[in-house]
Amino acid sequence: MEPILEVRNLTKIYEGGVLANHQINFSVEEGEIHALVGENGAGKSTLMKMLYGMESVTSGQIFVRGKEVTFHSSKDAIAEGIGMVHQHFMLVDSLTGAENMMLGVEGTCFFTDRKGDIKKTQEIAAQYNFEIDAERRVRDMSVGMKQKLEILKILYRGAKILILDEPTAVLTPQETEELFERLKELKEKGMTIIFISHKLKEVKQISDRITILKGGRTGGTYRTADVTEEEISRLMVGRVISFDYDKQKLKPEKELLRVEDLYYKDKFQVMKLGGVSFTLRDKEILGVAGVDGNGQSELISVITAEFRANRGKVYLKGKDVTNASIGEIRAEGLSYIPEDRMLNGCAAPMSVEENMIVSNIDSFANKAKMVNFRKVKEHSLHLIQEFNVKTASEKQPIKSLSGGNIQKAIVAREFSAGSDVLILDQPTRGVDVGAISFIHSKILEMRGEGNGILLVSADLNELISLSDRILVMHKGKIVACLDNTKEKVSEEELGLYMLGIKTQEGVSA
Amino acid sequence: MLQFLMSPNFWASVLASTTPVLLATLAANIMTKAGLFNLGIEGTMLICALGGVLTSAFTGSLLMGALVGMLLGIFVSFVLGYFILMMNAPMNACGVAINLAATGGTVFILVMICGSKNNSSSLVSSFFPSVNIPLLQNIPVLGQILSGQNFVTYLSWIFVALCYYMLYHTKLGLNIRAVGENEEAARSAGINVLAMKFIALALCGVFCAFGGMYLSMGSMHFFTAGMVSGRGFLSLAMDAIAQGNPLIGCASSFLYGFSDTITVYLQLYSQLDLQLISAFPYLFILVVLIIIQFVRSRIEKKKQQSQI
Ligand SMILES: Nc1ncnc2c1ncn2[C@@H]1O[C@H](COP(=O)(O)OP(=O)(O)OP(=O)(O)O)[C@@H](O)[C@H]1O
Ligand SMILES: [Mg+2]
Numbered sequence: 139m140e141p142i143l144e145v146r147n148l149t150k151i152y153e154g155g156v157l158a159n160h161q162i163n164f165s166v167e168e169g170e171i172h173a174l175v176g177e178n179g180a181g182k183s184t185l186m187k188m189l190y191g192m193e194s195v196t197s198g199q200i201f202v203r204g205k206e207v208t209f210h211s212s213k214d215a216i217a218e219g220i221g222m223v224h225q226h227f228m229l230v231d232s233l234t235g236a237e238n239m240m241l242g243v244e245g246t247c248f249f250t251d252r253k254g255d256i257k258k259t260q261e262i263a264a265q266y267n268f269e270i271d272a273e274r275r276v277r278d279m280s281v282g283m284k285q286k287l288e289i290l291k292i293l294y295r296g297a298k299i300l301i302l303d304e305p306t307a308v309l310t311p312q313e314t315e316e317l318f319e320r321l322k323e324l325k326e327k328g329m330t331i332i333f334i335s336h337k338l339k340e341v342k343q344i345s346d347r348i349t350i351l352k353g354g355r356t357g358g359t360y361r362t363a364d365v366t367e368e369e370i371s372r373l374m375v376g377r378v379i380s381f382d383y384d385k386q387k388l389k390p391e392k393e394l395l396r397v398e399d400l401y402y403k404d405k406f407q408v409m410k411l412g413g414v415s416f417t418l419r420d421k422e423i424l425g426v427a428g429v430d431g432n433g434q435s436e437l438i439s440v441i442t443a444e445f446r447a448n449r450g451k452v453y454l455k456g457k458d459v460t461n462a463s464i465g466e467i468r469a470e471g472l473s474y475i476p477e478d479r480m481l482n483g484c485a486a487p488m489s490v491e492e493n494m495i496v497s498n499i500d501s502f503a504n505k506a507k508m509v510n511f512r513k514v515k516e517h518s519l520h521l522i523q524e525f526n527v528k529t530a531s532e533k534q535p536i537k538s539l540s541g542g543n544i545q546k547a548i549v550a551r552e553f554s555a556g557s558d559v560l561i562l563d564q565p566t567r568g569v570d571v572g573a574i575s576f577i578h579s580k581i582l583e584m585r586g587e588g589n590g591i592l593l594v595s596a597d598l599n600e601l602i603s604l605s606d607r608i609l610v611m612h613k614g615k616i617v618a619c620l621d622n623t624k625e626k627v628s629e630e631e632l633g634l635y636m637l638g639i640k641t642q643e644g645v646s647a
Numbered sequence: 648m649l650q651f652l653m654s655p656n657f658w659a660s661v662l663a664s665t666t667p668v669l670l671a672t673l674a675a676n677i678m679t680k681a682g683l684f685n686l687g688i689e690g691t692m693l694i695c696a697l698g699g700v701l702t703s704a705f706t707g708s709l710l711m712g713a714l715v716g717m718l719l720g721i722f723v724s725f726v727l728g729y730f731i732l733m734m735n736a737p738m739n740a741c742g743v744a745i746n747l748a749a750t751g752g753t754v755f756i757l758v759m760i761c762g763s764k765n766n767s768s769s770l771v772s773s774f775f776p777s778v779n780i781p782l783l784q785n786i787p788v789l790g791q792i793l794s795g796q797n798f799v800t801y802l803s804w805i806f807v808a809l810c811y812y813m814l815y816h817t818k819l820g821l822n823i824r825a826v827g828e829n830e831e832a833a834r835s836a837g838i839n840v841l842a843m844k845f846i847a848l849a850l851c852g853v854f855c856a857f858g859g860m861y862l863s864m865g866s867m868h869f870f871t872a873g874m875v876s877g878r879g880f881l882s883l884a885m886d887a888i889a890q891g892n893p894l895i896g897c898a899s900s901f902l903y904g905f906s907d908t909i910t911v912y913l914q915l916y917s918q919l920d921l922q923l924i925s926a927f928p929y930l931f932i933l934v935v936l937i938i939i940q941f942v943r944s945r946i947e948k949k950k951q952q953s954q955i
Contacts, residue, residue, distance in 0.1 A: 192835060213837035228832040230825045240818075241825050242836030249817050291836070 140204050141165035142330050143189070143220075143299055148198035150184050152538070156530050158184040160354045162198070166299070171321065171331045173341040173362070175374055176351035177570040178542025179528035182334050183225055185351070186301045189332075190222040191215035202299075213242075221292025222301040225334075225541045225568070226480045227284050231277040235259060235270055235287050239294060262294050267320060278405075280431060281478075282313040289320075299330045304541065306335055307568040310430035310596045318344050336542070336570050338367045350374055375572045383582060383603060387623070390419035393456070394559050394590035395441070395472075400450035402436050402614075410436040411447070412614040416647035418559065418590045423581065424647075425605030425622070426594040429636050433614040434594050435477060438563050441592075442474045443467050444482075454559065468497060473557040475548060477564050477594075479541075483548045486537040490529050490547055491518040493536045498555045517554075525550040526576065542569040549577055553584060560584060560591045566600065578604060598629050609647055610635040619647040651912045655791035660911070662792065663866060665904025666800045667692075667875075670858030671882030672889065672896040673803070673810055674851040679891035680814060681847035682827035683731075686742025689879025690749030691723045691852065692859035697753045699860040700772045700870040701760065709773035713860065720856030724848040732844055746879075754872050766871040767863075774864040775799050799861040806854060811893045823847055827891075855879075888936070906931040 144165040150158045158181045166172045174182050187193040189200060191209030200207050202218045209215045212222075229238050236252070236259040259272035268286045276284060285305055292300060306314045321331060321344060335341050341348060342362060350357035350373050357373055365373075395418040402411040410433045418424050428434050439445040441452055443464045452460045459467050468474075476482045484493045495502055495514050502517070503509050518532045527546045529539050536544055545568055552560065562581070566574045581604060585591060595601050601608055608627055610618040618635040619642065620627045634640040651657045671688050678685045685691075698719040703712025727745060730736040754764060761767045775798040784794035814820035825833040826843040834840050858878070863870040881903060889896035906928035913924045 190835075211837065211839070212835055213839075216837050222835070224835060228829070228835040230829045230832050232828060233821070233825065237821060241821065241833070242838040245818060248819070250821055295837075 139167065141201075142168040142203055143332075144201040144204075145185075145189070146199045146201070148185065148188065148200065149196045150181070150188060150193065151196045152184075154530055154534070158354055159188070162351075162354075162356050164349050164356055164359060166330055166332060167347075168330055169325060169328055170346040171325055171333055171344055173345035173348045174332060174334045174351060175336070175338070175341055175348060175370060176357075177353075177375060178546070178568075178573055179540040180351040181354040182351055183303055183540060186222060186303055186332065186334070189215065190220055190301060192222075216295050216297070219296060219298040220301065221295055221297025221299070223285070223288040223292060223303060223305055225303040225307070227288065229276045229284060229287065232275060234273055234275050235279070235283075236272040238276055238287060239272070239291055241291075243295065258294075259290070262290055266290065266293060267323065281308045282310070282430065285309060285313075285317070293324075298328070299332070300324070301332045303334045304336070304568055305333070306337065306340055307541075311598070312429060314340065336568065336574075338370050338571070341370070342367055371571055375570070383578065385582060386586060388421040388585070390421050393417050393419050394454070395592070396453040397437075397441065398451045398453070400437070400440055400452070401448045402433075402440055402445060403448055404436065410614050411440065411450075414450075414611075414614070414616055416609060416616065416619070418592055420558070420588050420590050421585055422606040423585050423591045423593055423604050425601040425608040426592065426611060427598065427601055427608055427632055427636055428611035430596065432611045432636075434611055435563070436614075437611070438474075438477075438561060438592075438594060442472070442476075442561060468555075468557070471557045472559045472561065473497070473552040473555045474561045475552050475563060475565050477567070479544055479548055479567075480537075484536050484544060487535050489533045490522065490527065490536050490539065491515065491532040494518045494521055494532075494547060494551045497551060501556075521547075521550040521554060526573070542573060545569050546573055546577075549580070553580055558589045560589055561594075562591060563594045564596060565593070566595075566597070574600075598632055602626055602629065602632070607647070608632065612636065612638040612641070616645050616647060617641040619645050651916060655788050657908065657912060658792045659796070661901070661904045661908045662796055662800060663904075664907045665901050666797070666803050666865075667858045667861050668878050668882055668885065668903050669803050669897060669900040670799075670806065670854045670861065671879050672885040672900045673806055673893055674854035674858065675882045675886035676889060676891050676893050676896045677810065677814075677823075677847050677850050677854070679886055680827045681823050681844050682830060683844060683847065684738055684742070684883075685724075685727065685848075685851060686739050686883070687723070687727055687745030687749075687879075688742075688851070688855055688882055689875055689877070690742075690746035691720055691855040692862070692875045692879050693749040693753050693873070694723055694859070695720045695856035696859035696863035696874060697756065697767075697870050699856070700767050700770070700863045701756075703774075703864065704767070704770040704772035707773070709775065709864075712773055712864065713775075716860045716864075717853055717856045720852035720854075720859070721849050722852070724852035724855070725845065728845055728848045732841060750873065753870075757870065757872060764872065766869050768869040770869070772864065772869065774868045775861070797861065797865045799857055799865045802857060803861075806857075807893050807897045810850070814893065819843075819846070888939075902932060902935060903928065 146163055148162040149160055152158055162185060176182050184193060188195050191212045191214050207218055236255040239259045240255045256272045263270050268290055270283050270286050285308065305317065309317060325331060333345060345362045347359055348362055348370065349359045398415050400411050400414045404410050414437060426434050436445065440447045443462060447460060451458060454467060454470050454472060457470065459470060480486060491514060502514050515532065522529060522532060525546045528543045536547060549565060566577050581591060593604060605622050608620045608622055609616050671692060674688050695716045699712045699716030702715040703709055723745060727741050730741045731738045757767060758764055761769045763769060777795050778798050778801060780794045784790045814824060822838050823843050826838060826840050830840055859875065862874050885896055885899040888899045910924055910927050913919060
């Protein structure tokens with residue numbers, strides 16, 4: 139059978155001379171789910187953007203259903219039935235779901251038809267069994283809903299070949315399961331899906347074939363049934379990576395962060411935090427587990443002064459910081475890796491170097507507040523090397539890095555800020571297996587140096603292998619505090635608490 | 648002393664002095680919505696003000712003058728667009744360049760053609776007429792205020808309505824807003840980003856043109872050097888309040904018109920110190936802004952408190 143999509147000798151060199159793709163050959167059969175894996179910066183997103191007409195092709199050919207095509211913009215790709223969900227959301231925040239849905243769709247009418255658009259959006263959502271709120275503005279949507287909206291957007295445009303660039307990176311395990319159900323349905327309807335992920339378990343679960351990219355070159359295509367996770371990992375990074383760490387036994391001595399009886403209601407008047415109290419001490423990693431939307435992100439936002447609590451207190455090293463500003467708590471010694479790296483993790487158009495010093499710029503300034511740029515450069519070059527951030531130079535705009543490398547740069551910045559309390563919200567989102575194990579070892583190193591770490595993660599494995607204690611949140615309350623030092627908590631047990639089936643009496647954390 | 652606040656004439660002049668700032672603000676609004684920042688609005692207005700006067704003087708036709716003025720506005724905006732969008736030149740530097748070129752260039756041409764460095768009063772140029780609106784003009788007070796304004800003033804109101812409708816109720820407006828807010832997302836949706844920005848620039852040019860021509864062919868009947876005198880810059884401030892929304896932009900321009908007119912009246916009817924009076928419009932706007940901000944934050948606080 140003729141492949142529905144094929145690329146031959148595709149090469150991409152970015153302005154500035156970055157060779158992102160070199161002589162790539164690969165083909166996708168109609169009706170399959172084809173996974174694309176590779177380390178951060180291997181060139182996966184670049185390859186997909188070329189297939190979607192978002193990036194120009196340096197040399198090589200693309201064939202759709204045997205016919206050679208050249209795309210000048212994504213409009214041409216859409217016309218060929220190709221749709222792409224990008225690694226970072228491509229939605230306009232101030233517009234509603236329906237408006238985003240209709241954006242750029244060629245219509246006969248010059249005027250917008252609000253009611254009709256909402257109706258069409260609801261219809262298509264119902265047709266594919268996706269639940270979204272067409273009238274809600276995107277900025278008020280959860281990441282899960284945004285992701286669904288992105289997929290619906292391309293389905294509405296009549297895509298038959300769906301490119302999904304790390305769609306599950308931002309999803310919770312439950313949402314991922316749901317997405318996979320939908321993807322299987324789409325496959326049955328005859329759609330072809332190209333799926334990128336760093337989570338090999340998912341790749342194994344959903345795909346029919348796997349293509350490996352390594353340093354911008356193809357590392358072969360395999361039938362999923364024929365390879366194990368270990369083999370894929372070895373093909374990708376050249377070694378097998380395990381997540382069993384031997385942690386030193388450490389005894390906490392002092393309290394670093396204390397949260398007392400926090401209440402928070404969001405702008406829709408939904409109670410997101412209903413009396414949360416806990417203490418984070420030095421030399422410990424306190425994990426926070428919970429099904430997404432049970433108050434974890436609100437808790438982090440309140441602690442990091444992005445939201446104000448309706449009631450309750452936050453103490454940082456004994457000082458009341460409930461109403462302190464973000465600058466004040468950072469100066470007090472708190473570092474924070476936010477969940478959404480593009481939204482509040484970095485300044486996208488600014489350079490890697492600038493992004494790496496922005497949170498502790500004072501330490502590079504002299505008494506007259508003049509920044510010593512030689513020191514800045516040394517520092518950022520050191521971080522780039524230590525955290526293995528793949529970038530052409532420290533002066534590159536950070537948005538031109540691959541998603542995982544942006545994450546690594548942010549992690550590097552926060553870990554080098556010299557704070558003793560670290561708040562990590564999904565610190566390994568979108569980074570490859572090699573980098574995950576590196577970041578994990580860094581987290582353990584920080585713990586060894588006497589820092590207190592609050593770790594929120596949707597990845598239960600990550601929580602269990604790193605945390606000393608795990609808090610479980612359910613409906614805005616802490617329902618359990620599990621000791622993870624003597625004996626590892628099991629995923630099943632964690633699951634029972636997360637779903638609210640089990641609760642501990644009189645939790646004290 | 649403040650009796651003049653009751654007189655219809657006062658309010659009619661408020662509307663008149665609002666007009667040029669309103670048009671400039673509208674130009675700034677559409678730029679903001681398309682994700683651009685045009686520092687050159689001031690210069691563009693100045694160029695069009697002169698272009699309109701000269702063309703109408705030489706052709707003897709108001710229509711030709713208006714048309715050439717408008718095309719000049721679009722042309723200047725496109726020059727800006729060419730440099731910042733196609734050549735990747737810095738936006739603000741190009742805006743400043745347009746202003747400098749306009750300040751010097753208009754005087755140069757004025758000297759060449761009229762032989763005067765100051766104004767074009769030696770030429771007989773056409774101007775936009777005042778319009779009396781039937782029925783409305785017979786209503787007491789309201790008629791005196793709203794009727795009999797300059798043609799361009801009415802045009803500016805129509806522009807505000809059209810612009811608002813275009814931005815929020817048409818596909819073109821939706822696309823422009825999407826491009827301004829998240830260019831990548833718009834590109835990914837298959838929108839031609841460059842085309843949207845040039846359309847926005849064209850509209851900006853038209854609004855600037857009428858703003859400039861109102862000064863030289865409406866409120867005055869000749870061109871004087873530097874006659875825009877900061878209105879273009881002021882519009883950027885008005886736009887900062889409006890955040891691109893033409894209706895709020897209209898309201899804030901009106902605020903400016905009010906305080907500008909009141910200064911003139913105070914100079915005539917009060918014994919206050921002149922210096923103090925000329926600071927009035929700015930003080931007034933400052934106070935109003937503080938009040939708006941205060942009210943806003945009070946509302947926010949109320950909302951928060953009601954949540955507990
Ligand atoms: N606009 C750009 N300009 C210059 N270099 C770029 C640009 N976009 C990407 N690159 C470089 O191209 C290489 C491949 O990036 P790409 O985004 O394709 O990686 P990826 O495989 O998707 O990685 P990840 O898993 O981290 O998302 C990287 O080295 C990156 O720095
Ligand atoms: Mg990528």
